[in-house]
Amino acid sequence: MTPVHFAFSSTFMLGLAGLAFHRYHLLSALLCLEGMMLSLFIALSLWTLQLDSTTFSSSPMLLLAFSACEASAGLALLVATARTHGTDRLQSLNLLQC
Amino acid sequence: MTFIMYLVLFSFVLGLVAVASNPSPYFAALGLVVVAGMGCGVLVGHGGPFLSLVLFLIYLGGMLVVFAYSAALAAEPYPETWGSRPVVTYMVVYLAGVVLVSALFWGGWYESSWGSADELGEFSMFRGDMAGVALMYSAGGWMLVISAWVLLLTLFVVLELTRGLSRGALRAV
Amino acid sequence: MNPYIMALLLFGLGLGTTITFASSHWLLAWMGLEINTLAIIPLMAQHHHPRAVEATTKYFLTQATAAAMLLFASTTNAWLTGEWDIQQMSHPLPTTMITLALALKIGLAPMHSWMPEVLQGLDLTTGLILSTWQKLAPFALFLQIHPNNSTILITLGLASTLVGGWGGLNQTQLRKILAYSSIAHLGWMTLVLQFAPSLTLLTLLTYFVMTFSAFLVFKLNKATTVNSLAISWAKTPILTSLAPLILLSLGGLPPLTGFLPKWLILQELTKQGLPLLATFAALTALLSLYFYLRLSYAMTLTMFPNNLAGSAPWRFHSPQLTLPLAVSTATAILTLPLAPAAMALFAP
Numbered sequence: 001m002t003p004v005h006f007a008f009s010s011t012f013m014l015g016l017a018g019l020a021f022h023r024y025h026l027l028s029a030l031l032c033l034e035g036m037m038l039s040l041f042i043a044l045s046l047w048t049l050q051l052d053s054t055t056f057s058s059s060p061m062l063l064l065a066f067s068a069c070e071a072s073a074g075l076a077l078l079v080a081t082a083r084t085h086g087t088d089r090l091q092s093l094n095l096l097q098c
Numbered sequence: 099m100t101f102i103m104y105l106v107l108f109s110f111v112l113g114l115v116a117v118a119s120n121p122s123p124y125f126a127a128l129g130l131v132v133v134a135g136m137g138c139g140v141l142v143g144h145g146g147p148f149l150s151l152v153l154f155l156i157y158l159g160g161m162l163v164v165f166a167y168s169a170a171l172a173a174e175p176y177p178e179t180w181g182s183r184p185v186v187t188y189m190v191v192y193l194a195g196v197v198l199v200s201a202l203f204w205g206g207w208y209e210s211s212w213g214s215a216d217e218l219g220e221f222s223m224f225r226g227d228m229a230g231v232a233l234m235y236s237a238g239g240w241m242l243v244i245s246a247w248v249l250l251l252t253l254f255v256v257l258e259l260t261r262g263l264s265r266g267a268l269r270a271v
Numbered sequence: 272m273n274p275y276i277m278a279l280l281l282f283g284l285g286l287g288t289t290i291t292f293a294s295s296h297w298l299l300a301w302m303g304l305e306i307n308t309l310a311i312i313p314l315m316a317q318h319h320h321p322r323a324v325e326a327t328t329k330y331f332l333t334q335a336t337a338a339a340m341l342l343f344a345s346t347t348n349a350w351l352t353g354e355w356d357i358q359q360m361s362h363p364l365p366t367t368m369i370t371l372a373l374a375l376k377i378g379l380a381p382m383h384s385w386m387p388e389v390l391q392g393l394d395l396t397t398g399l400i401l402s403t404w405q406k407l408a409p410f411a412l413f414l415q416i417h418p419n420n421s422t423i424l425i426t427l428g429l430a431s432t433l434v435g436g437w438g439g440l441n442q443t444q445l446r447k448i449l450a451y452s453s454i455a456h457l458g459w460m461t462l463v464l465q466f467a468p469s470l471t472l473l474t475l476l477t478y479f480v481m482t483f484s485a486f487l488v489f490k491l492n493k494a495t496t497v498n499s500l501a502i503s504w505a506k507t508p509i510l511t512s513l514a515p516l517i518l519l520s521l522g523g524l525p526p527l528t529g530f531l532p533k534w535l536i537l538q539e540l541t542k543q544g545l546p547l548l549a550t551f552a553a554l555t556a557l558l559s560l561y562f563y564l565r566l567s568y569a570m571t572l573t574m575f576p577n578n579l580a581g582s583a584p585w586r587f588h589s590p591q592l593t594l595p596l597a598v599s600t601a602t603a604i605l606t607l608p609l610a611p612a613a614m615a616l617f618a619p
Contacts, residue, residue, distance in 0.1 A: 001203050001206070002207070003103075003104075003107060003207055004107065004140065004144070006199075006200060006203055007107040007110055007111055007140075010111055010114075010196050010199065010200070011110060011111055011114040011133070014111070014114045014115055014117075014118045014192055014196070015114060015117070015118055017118060017192065018117060018118025018119065018120065018188075018192075019118075021120075021188075022120065023120060024120065024178075025122075025123055027123040027126075027165075027168055027169060028120060028121075028122075028123050028126050030165075031117055031123060031126045031127060031130055031165065032117060032118055032126075034130060034161070034165075035114050035117045035118070035129075035130055035133060038130070038133055038134060038137060038157070039114070039133075039137075041137070041153065042110075042137045042140060042141070045141055045144075045146055045149045045153075045227075046140070046141070046144055048146070048149075048227065048230065049141070049144040049145055049146045049149075049226075049227065050144065052226060054226040054227070054229055054230040054233075055230055055233055055237070056230065057146075057149065057226065057227040057230030057231055057233075058230055058231050058233055058234040058238050058241070060149055060152075061149075061152065061231055061234065062234075062241055062245055064152070064153075064156055065245040065248070065249060066245070066248065068156070068160075068161065068249075068252075069248055069249060069251075069252040071161060071164075071165075072164075072252055072256055073252060073255050073256065073259070075164060075165075075168050075256075076255065076256040076259040076260050077259060078168060079259075079260050080259050080260055083260075
């Protein structure tokens, strides 16, 4: 495991841990998700650059487009929950409990 | 070069610790800016100026403006910075975890493993990533079509999610 | 919702699953999963009820996390082995991570807790899409990676059957009961995945047919709680007499279709030298059978008092389409005699 491999793996895992453990705001959760996608972008780009696999270097761009889609859908959901629940606290998303 | 790489990678991880340690969204967005900037540094160090430029422009120019707007939308009166106690606890725990795991691998890292694969890459005029991304217009044309279609789909998704809501805090006027 | 937008979203659902089916590259498979998730989000939130929006948010967060984990695992695989092909996973670490990510995506037991809550917030049609069509793409990946870590698969499967039976015991909400039934069935599929993948496909198919009929029965009765099932004898008498058969078929009783996959799975597990596991799985199926029986009891075996005006709505014709329900009900009840043909079709 090279240092760059360790760096993006640990950033991804940190983002995942931050998303999984206690979040106050929906926006913080979305930011953690965005951090995960960012480390995936770095991972794909570095794989391309390290292996000099030129034809694969358009895949980080596709990943960036899809993560932009995901982020915008998440922000739209943020607006929708702010309208229906009045706040973006994740604690208030409690209508569906058993 | 080794030292710069070491510094950049360290700030990359530190920036994501700052995002993940649950501060208020403004500060988390600031941490994401740091992560994106350092990611650009990593990419440049490994010889990918075009991908780095794309990351810089798309991320810092586009998405973080949107995130800053949303942070303003979900603003709170007493924000939590990295100094407040639960955030500091999370940061210490995450940093300790990263340091412990990296100590496992530390023996296998020698000096040249910090650098990139292409030696003397500074002397070359053209970089492979630019040509590779341009392949999306020829060989990877269907992927381009799919991505464009997904962006269009996302537009409709966002419109459908936020349209026609007449209750709650932010009313459509 | 505007029909053009609806058509676009349904096309997106189909396209996402098709891309995942057709792909041999992990990036393309991930794209298909993302398209699937993006396309179903407005369908889930189409009524803009707070519960629907909340369910959509929870679904989005879990699915996005699972998809990111999937891509991270395949990137790790590429860094370790230099291979992006789905069917050529050789390193155990990325294979385990992909198994866990797919388990989160379809809702297997330790990662299941989003599934009942999300299904509770949706209407029955979208819930039907969520518990059938959305499982197809992750299952296609699941079948292709040949997971070889048997401990984690058996743990996931047995925990799912147990939780699926146990969690539904105390529920009065039909959609939550259906969600727990989905978890239990997915657990059965995961149990047999490493021994006979064709049996997994057969189980998936029969589960689709049975859960399709169950959702349509509840939709025809406009019922979302056990209470409101009580007057279904006044709405659709014949369907009310058939509904226990569908539910018991979901539970897996012998003369019905649902017995077929459970029978074959138990036989396969015994053949592989795991009789203890087969016994445990059969015992956990009893827990599920209890709540199916309770639904049948509330729906058919008791006749609740009703006033005169309320006892004759069966005279009116329902505007809902009943042909799919008829076909799927017949399939969900009667196809056990086709077992040799099904085995010949699925097990080469």
